[in-house]
Amino acid sequence: MRLRSLALVACVAGLAALAAVAYAALPQGNLVQNPGGEAGPGQTNIGNVGAVNFIPPGWEWSTVPEKEAGFVAAQYGAHPYYPSKAVSAQIGGGKNFLWAGYPLQRSVASQAIDVSSAAAEIDAGGVKACVSGYLGSLKRNPDSSIQLALELLSEDGAKLAQVAVPAVRGATLAETTLLRRAAQRTAPRGTRQLRVVLTAQRPVSGGAIYGYADNVSVGLTSGSCEPVLTVKCVKKALVAEVTPSSVAKTQRVRFAVKGGARTKQASDARAPYTARFTMDGLTGRLAVTAVVQQAGSGPVTLTKKSRRC
Incomplete structure (x- = not known):
């Protein structure tokens, strides 16, 4: 029974290795x-x-x-x-x-x-x-x-x-x-x-x-060609997050949110690329921007509209 178990483990490991090789291709x-x-x-x-x-x-x-x-x-x-x-x-x-x-x-x-x-x-x-x-x-x-x-x-x-x-x-x-x-x-x-x-x-x-x-x-x-910006409200604060492209390496994301006459900014150089903004000083409908700095293919600018949180 022990030999069969070892053989099964070896078989599963072999299939995983083959899958990894295929993905690496x-x-x-x-x-x-x-x-x-x-x-x-x-x-x-x-x-x-x-x-x-x-x-x-x-x-x-x-x-x-x-x-x-x-x-x-x-x-x-x-x-x-x-x-x-x-x-x-x-x-x-x-x-x-x-x-x-x-x-x-x-x-x-x-x-x-x-x-x-x-x-x-x-x-x-x-x-x-x-x-x-x-x-x-x-x-x-x-x-x-x-x-x-x-x-x-x-x-x-x-x-x-x-x-x-x-x-x-x-x-x-x-x-x-x-x-x-x-x-x-x-x-x-x-x-x-x-x-x-x-x-x-x-x-x-x-x-x-x-x-x-x-x-x-x-x-x-097999993933995303372009980075994606998502915006959500968490505990009365706006949280912006960028999911990187699967093709280009993301180096840094610079976030900004504008509401009325005020603009707040933040940046993140490590995944997950996120920024949290409180609502103080921001009025009206919010405009959220993320500039994604990508190695070898230049920056990508993403924008979204959001309500106040």
């Missing part, structure tokens, strides 16, 4: 190489001279170079038409960003990502493909737009599905900046590769394409 974190062009030098002028020297490592250029160009790395604040260093500080952009500025109609940059190690989990269903990034353009520029998309491919490269984030158009921007965009979808069975694609374009050839990108992020998860 799901790649962790941001799968994009050089997501903001930090690896390598950044261009400092608006012209094209020597631009090929600034092709960001990890990114592939267009496959039809006679019609399309690719993105280069450029330095924040190095030219009046570039996003400023202040923009970089706001989004955790570092020194460089990705710029599509060639005098053609279209610039394309892409990366292929092998996820065949996660085949068992993907084919079992429920794995989400997450894509996000900061996209931008020159303010009030009617000609330029930029799009970020993620293609989900089979082992032989056939496209099984695609998910795209909302495009950013210069014509809608009151300032030269980058805005965070994100999207997700369930990975179809048979997905073995991901291809992340940046596309910037303008209606006609002849001028630079003012499409900017930074902090491009791609991940696979």
Whole structure:
């Protein structure tokens, strides 16, 4: 009987180990190489001279170079038409960003990502493909737009599905900046590769394409692609909590609650990421904000409305 019990324990332990191995096969974190062009030098002028020297490592250029160009790395604040260093500080952009500025109609940059190690989990269903990034353009520029998309491919490269984030158009921007965009979808069975694609374009050839990108992020998860903010009342105090993304590592959450003329603030650098606010000095309907600082993919701002507690 003792031998049978030991065998049963060993069997259960073996199954648990197999399950752990299967779960570990799901790649962790941001799968994009050089997501903001930090690896390598950044261009400092608006012209094209020597631009090929600034092709960001990890990114592939267009496959039809006679019609399309690719993105280069450029330095924040190095030219009046570039996003400023202040923009970089706001989004955790570092020194460089990705710029599509060639005098053609279209610039394309892409990366292929092998996820065949996660085949068992993907084919079992429920794995989400997450894509996000900061996209931008020159303010009030009617000609330029930029799009970020993620293609989900089979082992032989056939496209099984695609998910795209909302495009950013210069014509809608009151300032030269980058805005965070994100999207997700369930990975179809048979997905073995991901291809992340940046596309910037303008209606006609002849001028630079003012499409900017930074902090491009791609991940696979069986959890949540994006952090989630919840708000509740506990003993006449408002408690805000952020559940982190399963893809990006959360470094810190900065909370704020505004009610009437007063704003209260707090921050938390350890999970569970929470803040507690008393109601003294807060009036009317409350606006709760959480800025989630994420490693490698930039900050995410979450907002909710709440009644007073």
